[in-house]
Amino acid sequence: MKKITIIAAISVCCMAFVSFSNQAKIAVEVPYPEGYREWTHVKSMLISSKDPKQDHSRGYHHIYANEKAMEGYKTGKFPNGSVIVADFIEMSEMEVGIAEGKRKFIDVMIKNTDRYKDTGGWGYEEFDGDSKEKRLVTQIKAGITCYNCHALKAEKDYVYSTYRE
Numbered sequence: 558m559k560k561i562t563i564i565a566a567i568s569v570c571c572m573a574f575v576s577f578s579n580q581a582k583i584a585v586e587v588p589y590p591e592g593y594r595e596w597t598h599v600k601s602m603l604i605s606s607k608d609p610k611q612d613h614s615r616g617y618h619h620i621y622a623n624e625k626a627m628e629g630y631k632t633g634k635f636p637n638g639s640v641i642v643a644d645f646i647e648m649s650e651m652e653v654g655i656a657e658g659k660r661k662f663i664d665v666m667i668k669n670t671d672r673y674k675d676t677g678g679w680g681y682e683e684f685d686g687d688s689k690e691k692r693l694v695t696q697i698k699a700g701i702t703c704y705n706c707h708a709l710k711a712e713k714d715y716v717y718s719t720y721r722e
């Protein structure tokens with residue numbers, strides 16, 4: 558009887574630990590933006606420069622916003638829960654035009670003023686290719702790379718793009 562109580566106590570303790578560590582993980586990690594291809598298309602851009610400095614971003618990118626982020630594009634203030642995705646696709650030069658190639662990576666911004674208060678209320682992440690797991694930046698690194706550049710747009714709530722009607 559005593560043994561069972563101890564085992565029960567240990568498993569409750571372990572369960573609490575597991576759920577605590579999951580929460581801690583979620584608190585820093587930006588979730589993969591499931592279904593973003595069905596969100597509102599904000600705008601696109603083709604970076605065709607041959608400059609090696611543009612190697613990472615060369616190609617097409619299409620920007621998508623969820624419903625909350627669309628409120629932000631309209632009002633200039635993005636509510637918590639806003640998610641914006643920049644979908645980077647390789648360019649492939651054909652005789653008559655420039656086609657899309659493979660997905661390079663996606664850049665994600667998610668608004669949560671408590672969770673990401675050190676980076677202007679936005680969490681930043683980059684997912685490699687079509688992967689939902691392979692993260693190319695961590696929150697700490699994102700604070701230096703992504704955030705530093707987006708901070709130049711602090712007066713626009715850290716968002717560069719504007720919605721093309």
Ligand code: HEC
Pocket residue numbers: 600601602620641642643664665666681682683694699702703704706707715716717718719
């Ligand atoms: C050197 C500056 C710079 C850096 C570094 C940078 N961005 Fe951006 N980002 C931009 C610009 C400029 C745009 C607007 C592109 C457009 O209008 O098509 C943009 C657009 C975006 C968008 C669409 C929302 C918006 O602000 O328009 C997301 C999402 C995004 N970036 C995420 C990231 C992530 C994640 C990182 C880090 C991995 C990152 N960015 C690093 C300059 C930067």
